[in-house]
Amino acid sequence: MKLLADVAASCVAISIGYYIAASLAALRFAIRVSSPAPPVPEAAPRVAILKPLRGLTEDLRNKIISYLELDYASVEYYFGVSDNRDRAAEVPTSLRDSYPHKQITLVVGAEPGCSNRKVAKLIAMAEQVPDTDIIVIGDADIAVDRDHLRRLVGELAADPKKGVISCMYRARPSGSLASRLEALSVNTDFTPMVMLSAAVEPVRYALGATIAIKRAALEQIGGFHAIKDYLADDFHLGKLAADHNWDIGLSSSIVTTVAHEQTFGDFWNHQLRWARTYRTTRPLSLATITTHGPFWGLILLLASRGSYFAVALFLLLIAARLAMSTLMLRNVLRLPELMRDVWLVPLKDLCMTGIWFTSLFGNQVEWAGRRLEILANGTIREVDG
Secondary structure, X not given: OHHHHHHHHHHHHHHHHHHHHHHXXXXXXXXXXXXXXXXXXXXXXXXXXXXXXXXXXXXXXXHHHHHHOOOOOOEEEEEEEOOOOXXXXXXXXXXXXXXXXXXXXXXXXXXXXXXXXXXXXXXXHHOOOOOOOEEEEEOOOEEOOOOHHHHHHHHHHOOOOEEEEEOOEEEEEOOOHHHHHHHHHHHHHHHHHHHHHHHHOOXXXXXXXXXXXXXXXXXXXXXXXXXXXXXXXXXXXXXXXXXXXXXXXXXXXXXXXXXXXXXXHHHHHHHHHHHHHHHHHOHHHXXXXXXXXXXXXXXXXXXXXXXXXHHHHHHHHHHHHHHHHHHHXXXXXXXXXXXXXXXXXXXXXXXXXXXXXXXXXXXXXXXXXXXXXXXXXXXXXXXXX
């Protein structure tokens, strides 16, 4: 029991150190967000925005409108659906009359033979795009600020060696407890982890919420066909560009998504897919178990039989975790309305520990109504039945 207590105490200390380091990295990133972006070149690069769609959601219209109202003149919009039965196609077509000066193209169909159906739609859309300078990929569930594209283009054009820029994102819940847990996972786990990673090591990946890539970089890696069978298409898009000696960066533009999980099972399955994806793309991510503070705090309390030292360290741990979460929600991501859910963070952390252990046993995930098997090289194949 003493050895277990010592291990738990060490992991509690590691967790507290991680909370502090991630908070400092997040504050540093917040300064970037509040600073002016590099100016767009006088001859503004031509941009094509590709948005693969799937399903008609309640807030899809407002999210697409946020893109159509971007403060950038030289931009064309491409929306992709697999077939005409997808009601998501109704939204961009219905907005043409409201935005007559915007170039809106609906692409119906997808590239056959792609395990990743999102990438299959990207390939179909890319075939319709003229010779633009920059291609921006935006997930269907993402909304952006008016200056979003000017920031992306300014940052990408400021460095000739930079080939890819992607965006951090924040999440708002849709109302259910599951969506509140999902939003907390994005805002207090994923986002600070990426901010800290970017502060201590070169970025060699992209984040799928929004990616801007120079056409030259995309062509050099073989286009979207190069990632058509990967589950983590965003990660591999950035990695392939980095392997071809392009610099990869994170934009100062933070985009917004809404968590739509309705049941705890929805939340569990989504996070399990992410955990198994991390394991295949970055095996080192398994070491993040050492930063699961509340889990190790409880182990310490049990192993030390509630000693004064264990209780004091546990309280310090919870205080540090709540302080970090408060900083992220209120000061960095500017989501003060979510402060009401801070008390849920330790409970969500315990769920994430359960997901971490579950992710070790098996390589199947659920995604968009499909059951997929992740192969050793990160590619996927559909599981029969």
